[in-house]
Amino acid sequence: MCSIHPIRILRPLFLGLLLCFQSGIAADENQSSVEPVRQVVARAIAASSSSEQRAIVLSLKSNPTPEAVLWLNKWKEGAVFLHEDEQGTVTPVLLTGEAGSDDSQEVVKLADGTPFVGADGKPVRINPKEVEAAETDSGLRKAMKEVSDIAALANPDKAKRVRAIQDYAIGQNVEKLPALLTLKQTEKDPDALRALEESIAIIRLKSATPAERAAACKTLGSLHSLAAKDMIRSLLTDSEKAGDAVTASAARQALKSIEAHISTINAFGTAFRGLSLGSVLLVVAIGLAITFGLMGIINMAHGEFIAVGAYTAYLTQNLFASGINLSPFGVSISIPGFNFASGGDLYFAFALPLSFLTAALVGLVLERSVIRFLYRRPLESLLATWGISLVMQQLFRLIFGPNNVQVSSPSWLSGNWTVNDIVFGWNRVFVIGFAVLIIVATWLVLNRTPLGLLIRSVMQNRNMAACMGIRTERVNMLTFAFGCGLAGLAGAFLSQIGNVGPALGQNYIVDSFMTVVVGGVGNILGTVISALGIGLADQTLQQYLGNPVIGKILVLGAIILFLQWRPAGLFVTRSRSLD
Amino acid sequence: MSSSPVTSRIHGPLLIAAAVFLVVVMPAMNALGWVDHFTLNLWGKYLCYGIMAVAIDLLWGYTGLLCLGQALFFSLGGYMMGMHLMLMIGKLGAYKSDLPDFMVFLGHTSLPAFWKPFYSFPFALAMVFIVPGLLALVFGYLAFRSRIKGVYFSILTQALTYGAALLFFRNDLLMGGNNGFTDFRTMLGANLRDPNTQRILYICTALLLVGTVAGCRWLTRSRFGLIQRAIRDSENRVLFSGYATANFKLFIFVISAMIAAAAGALYVPQVGIINPSEMTPDKSLEAVVWVALGGRGTLAGPVIGAISINALKSWATRAYPDLWLIILGGSFVLVVMFMPKGIIGLPAQISGIITRLRRRRQATSPETTPPAASTEP
Numbered sequence: 001m002c003s004i005h006p007i008r009i010l011r012p013l014f015l016g017l018l019l020c021f022q023s024g025i026a027a028d029e030n031q032s033s034v035e036p037v038r039q040v041v042a043r044a045i046a047a048s049s050s051s052e053q054r055a056i057v058l059s060l061k062s063n064p065t066p067e068a069v070l071w072l073n074k075w076k077e078g079a080v081f082l083h084e085d086e087q088g089t090v091t092p093v094l095l096t097g098e099a100g101s102d103d104s105q106e107v108v109k110l111a112d113g114t115p116f117v118g119a120d121g122k123p124v125r126i127n128p129k130e131v132e133a134a135e136t137d138s139g140l141r142k143a144m145k146e147v148s149d150i151a152a153l154a155n156p157d158k159a160k161r162v163r164a165i166q167d168y169a170i171g172q173n174v175e176k177l178p179a180l181l182t183l184k185q186t187e188k189d190p191d192a193l194r195a196l197e198e199s200i201a202i203i204r205l206k207s208a209t210p211a212e213r214a215a216a217c218k219t220l221g222s223l224h225s226l227a228a229k230d231m232i233r234s235l236l237t238d239s240e241k242a243g244d245a246v247t248a249s250a251a252r253q254a255l256k257s258i259e260a261h262i263s264t265i266n267a268f269g270t271a272f273r274g275l276s277l278g279s280v281l282l283v284v285a286i287g288l289a290i291t292f293g294l295m296g297i298i299n300m301a302h303g304e305f306i307a308v309g310a311y312t313a314y315l316t317q318n319l320f321a322s323g324i325n326l327s328p329f330g331v332s333i334s335i336p337g338f339n340f341a342s343g344g345d346l347y348f349a350f351a352l353p354l355s356f357l358t359a360a361l362v363g364l365v366l367e368r369s370v371i372r373f374l375y376r377r378p379l380e381s382l383l384a385t386w387g388i389s390l391v392m393q394q395l396f397r398l399i400f401g402p403n404n405v406q407v408s409s410p411s412w413l414s415g416n417w418t419v420n421d422i423v424f425g426w427n428r429v430f431v432i433g434f435a436v437l438i439i440v441a442t443w444l445v446l447n448r449t450p451l452g453l454l455i456r457s458v459m460q461n462r463n464m465a466a467c468m469g470i471r472t473e474r475v476n477m478l479t480f481a482f483g484c485g486l487a488g489l490a491g492a493f494l495s496q497i498g499n500v501g502p503a504l505g506q507n508y509i510v511d512s513f514m515t516v517v518v519g520g521v522g523n524i525l526g527t528v529i530s531a532l533g534i535g536l537a538d539q540t541l542q543q544y545l546g547n548p549v550i551g552k553i554l555v556l557g558a559i560i561l562f563l564q565w566r567p568a569g570l571f572v573t574r575s576r577s578l579d
Numbered sequence: 580m581s582s583s584p585v586t587s588r589i590h591g592p593l594l595i596a597a598a599v600f601l602v603v604v605m606p607a608m609n610a611l612g613w614v615d616h617f618t619l620n621l622w623g624k625y626l627c628y629g630i631m632a633v634a635i636d637l638l639w640g641y642t643g644l645l646c647l648g649q650a651l652f653f654s655l656g657g658y659m660m661g662m663h664l665m666l667m668i669g670k671l672g673a674y675k676s677d678l679p680d681f682m683v684f685l686g687h688t689s690l691p692a693f694w695k696p697f698y699s700f701p702f703a704l705a706m707v708f709i710v711p712g713l714l715a716l717v718f719g720y721l722a723f724r725s726r727i728k729g730v731y732f733s734i735l736t737q738a739l740t741y742g743a744a745l746l747f748f749r750n751d752l753l754m755g756g757n758n759g760f761t762d763f764r765t766m767l768g769a770n771l772r773d774p775n776t777q778r779i780l781y782i783c784t785a786l787l788l789v790g791t792v793a794g795c796r797w798l799t800r801s802r803f804g805l806i807q808r809a810i811r812d813s814e815n816r817v818l819f820s821g822y823a824t825a826n827f828k829l830f831i832f833v834i835s836a837m838i839a840a841a842a843g844a845l846y847v848p849q850v851g852i853i854n855p856s857e858m859t860p861d862k863s864l865e866a867v868v869w870v871a872l873g874g875r876g877t878l879a880g881p882v883i884g885a886i887s888i889n890a891l892k893s894w895a896t897r898a899y900p901d902l903w904l905i906i907l908g909g910s911f912v913l914v915v916m917f918m919p920k921g922i923i924g925l926p927a928q929i930s931g932i933i934t935r936l937r938r939r940r941q942a943t944s945p946e947t948t949p950p951a952a953s954t955e956p
Contacts, residue, residue: 513738549746
C-alpha cells in the first residue's frame with residue numbers, strides 16, 4: 001500500500017532524472033551476476049502469455065526491492081509502451097524528453113534505460129496516443145501486489161516497514177502469516193519486531209485452535225495493542241456465543257489490559273495538553289504579572305500588546321518574503337521584501353526579538369504619555385488603558401484589515417513524537433519549551449541583573465527607593481516596557497499556534513488577569529503555578545465533560561471559590577500596611 | 580468628591596426641570612409630531628443606559644466598588660422580560676408554533692419547565708428583580724466575606740460576566756443562544772410596534788430614571804449614604820469603628836444589580852432584541868465610561884454621560900464608522916487624565932484653573948506646577 005506513495009512523488013521528477021539514475025545502476029549490476037530488476041520486468045512485459053508474465057513477476061518475490069515495485073507500478077499505470085519494429089521484436093520503452101510538435105516523444109529502453117535507437121541510427125519517437133501501453137490483467141495485478149507487499153516488508157526505511165507490517169494484519173488473512181513469520185526470523189529492529197508480534201497475533205485471532213487464539217489474546221494484551229481492540233471485542237462476542245470459555249476469558253483479560261492502557265494514555269495526553277495550555281496562559285500572563293503584579297497597573301491593553309507582537313511577526317514574515325501592501329487611512333503603502341529563499345523557516349528567529357522590541361517601544365510611549373499620571377489611581381488606570389485598547393484594536397483594523405492575517409509556522413513545528421502510544425505534537429512541545437525559556441529569562445532579569453534589583457526595590461517601596469537615589473520614574477518606564485515586551489513575545493508565539501486578528505488580545509485578557517490574581521499579585525512563581533493549575537484543570541474538565549465551554553465556566557467558578565479560601569492568591573506578599 | 584449642599588441647591592431646580600422635560604415634554608412633543616418616533620425610541624434607549632449608569636455610580640462613585648458585571652445584571656433583567664415577550668409572540672412566529680422560534684429550530688417539541696411560569700407578566704416582572712438580585716447576593720456575599728476589594732473585585736466581576744456570556748452563547752441553555760430573543764409582538768396585549776405603546780414605554784423609562792435618581796439621592800444623603808462614602812474613602816476605619824462593612828456593601832451591590840436589571844427589562848421591549856453580546860465585559864466597561872465622563876460621585880453625571888456618549892455614538896457610527904472606536908477610546912483616556920470629575924466637575928475645574936492663573940499673575944513669581952497636575956488627588 002504505502003510503497004505506491006513515494007513513487008507518486010517521484011513520478012514528475014523521474015523522467016528528467018532517468019539518464020543519470022540508470023548509469024549508476026548499470027555500473028553496479030555489471031559487477032554482480034544477478035539479472036537487473038528492470039531487465040526482469042522488461043522480460044515479463046515482453047513475455048507472450050499472461051501465465052508466463054505472472055511467473056516472471058512472481059520470481060521477483062525472491063528479490064523484493066523498492067526498485068522492482070517502482071517498475072511494476074510503471075507497468076500497472078500504463079507508462080510502459082510497447083514498440084514493435086519491422087521484424088516483430090517487441091521492446092518495452094519509457095517516454096522521455098519534451099513532447100514534439102506531433103505529440104511524439106523520445107523513448108528509452110525499459111530493460112537498461114539506454115536511449116532507444118532504431119535501425120537507421122536515429123532515435124525512435126513514439127506518440128503515446130497512437131502506440132499501445134503494456135497491459136495488465138487481474139491475475140497479473142494480484143501477482144504485482146504480492147511482490148509489492150513483500151517489498152514493503154523488506155523496505156529498508158524503518159517507519160515504512162513498520163507501517164507495512166501493520167497493514168499486513170488488516171483483514172486478518174491467515175495466508176499472509178508465513179511472510180510475517182519469515183521476516184520475524186531476520187528482523188533486528190525492536191519497533192519492527194513489536195509490530196510483527198502484534199500483526200502475527202492479530203492474524204492468529206482468527207486461528208482455528210482455541211489455544212492459539214487465547215495465546216494471541218494474551219500477546220496482544222501484554223502489547224497493549226490499540227489496533228486489536230475491536231477485533232478482540234468481536235472475538236469475545238463470537239467465542240461467548242460459541243461457548244469457548246478459554247478464548248473468552250483470554251479475550252476479556254486482554255481487553256481489560258488494553259483499556260487500562262488507553263485510560264493511561266488519555267490521562268497522560270490530558271496532562272500534556274493541560275501543561276501546554278498552562279504554558280500558553282503562562283506566556284500570555286507573564287507580561288501582566290510584571291505590569292499588574294509588580295507595578296499595580298491594570299493594563300487592559302495587555303491583550304493589544306500581544307497583538308502588536310503577533311502583527312510584528314506577520315510583518316517580519318512578509319519582509320522576509322515578497323513584501324507587503326498596507327492601506328491605513330486610505331493611504332497605500334507598499335513595503336518591498338528581501339525575498340530570502342529560506343525565509344519561511346528563518347523569519348521566526350528574527351520575529352521573536354523584533355516582537356519584543358516593538359511591543360516594548362509601544363509600551364514605553366504609552367507609559368510616558370498616559371500611565372505615569374495614573375500610578376496612584378489603579379481603577380482609573382483600568383479605564384484609561386481600556387480606552388487605549390479600543391484605539392489600538394481599531395488601528396489594527398485600519399492598518400491590517402478586519403480579517404485574520406496569515407502567519408505561517410516553520411515546518412519544524414508540524415509533526416509529532418510518539419512514545420508508548422502517547423502523541424506529543426511538536427507545536428505543543430514548542431509551547432512548553434518556550435514558556436520555560438521565558439520564565440527563566442524573566443527570572444534572570446529580575447533576580448540577576450542590576451535592572452532587576454532596581455525594579456524589585458521600586459516595587460517594594462517606591463518612596464524609600466526614591467530616597468536612596470534611585471530614579472524611580474525611569475525604573476517605572478523600563479519595567480512597564482519590559483512587561484509590554486513580554487506581551488509582544490507572547491504575541492509572536494501565539495501567531496504560531498492560532499489566528500492573528502485585531503481581536504486576538506481580547507481572547508486572552510480575562511484568562512491572563514485570572515492567572516495573575518490566582519497566583520498572587522507580585523509573585524512570578526505564583527503565576528507559574530496558577531497558570532499550570534488552571535491549564536490542567538481546564539483540560540481535565542474538558543476531557544471528562546467533553547465540552548470546552550462548560551469546562552471553562554466551571555474553571556471560572558472554581559477560581560471565584562478558590563479566592564474565598566485565599567483572597568490574595570496562592571502566594572501572598574506579606575506586609576504590615578493596611579490598604 | 581460629592582456635590583456640596585450649596586451647589587446642590589442650585590442643581591435642585593435644574594434637576595427638576597430636566598425631569599419634567601424627560602417625563603412630560605418629550606412625550607408630549609412626540610404626540611404632537613414635533614419629535615419623531617425614531618428619536619423618542621432612541622432616547623428611551625439612552626435613558627435605560629442612564630439608569631444603568633446610575634446603578635454603576637451608586638457602586639463606584641459612592642461606595643468605591645468598580646463592578647464590571649453591571650451589563651450582566653442589565654441583560655439578565657432584559658432576558659427575564661424577553662422570556663415573557665417571547666411567549667407572548669404565540670403562534671405569530673415564523674414557525675406558527677406556541678414555542679419560541681429558536682426552540683422549534685433546535686427541535687424541541689414542548690416548553691421546558693422553567694419557561695412555563697413566564698406566561699405570567701407579574702412572575703416575569705418579579706424575576707427581573709429576583710434573578711439578578713439573587714446572583715448579586717450570592718456573588719457579593721462570597722466576594723465581600725473574603726474581603727475582595729478594589730481591583731480584584733473588578734477583575735472577578737469581569738470574569739463572572741465573561742463566564743455568563745459564554746454560557747448564554749450556548750444553545751443548550753435554551754435562552755436563544757447566539758441570536759438571543761427578538762421579533763417581539765405584544766406586551767400586556769399592546770402592540771409593541773405601535774408608536775403609542777413605545778411612547779408609554781418611554782414614559783415608564785423616564786419615570787424609572789427620575790425615581791431612581793430621586794431614590795439614590797435620598798439614600799446617599801441618609802446616614803446609610805454617609806457610611807457608604809466612608810467605606811469608599813477608608814474602609815478599614817469604618818470596619819474598626821464597628822460597622823460590618825461587608826453587609827453595607829452587599830446591600831448596595833444587590834440594590835445596584837436590581838436597578839440595572841429594571842433598566843434592562845425596559846430596554847428589551849424598546850430595542851426589540853436581547854442577545855449575549857449585551858452582557859460581555861466590554862459592555863460593562865463602556866457603561867463605566869459613561870459614569871466617568873459624566874462625573875462619578877454625582878447622580879446627574881452618569882445620566883448626562885450615558886446620554887451624551889450614546890448620542891455621540893449614534894452620530895459617529897454613521898458619520899465616521901471607522902473612527903468611532905478611536906474617538907471613544909481617545910475620549911476615555913482624555914477624560915481619565917484631564918477631567919477626573921467629568922462633565923459635572925468641568926465648571927468647577929475651569930474656574931479653579933482661572934483662579935490659579937490669576938493668583939499666579941498676582942504673585943509675579945513664576946509657579947512651576949502645571950495645571951494638569953493639580954487635578955490629581
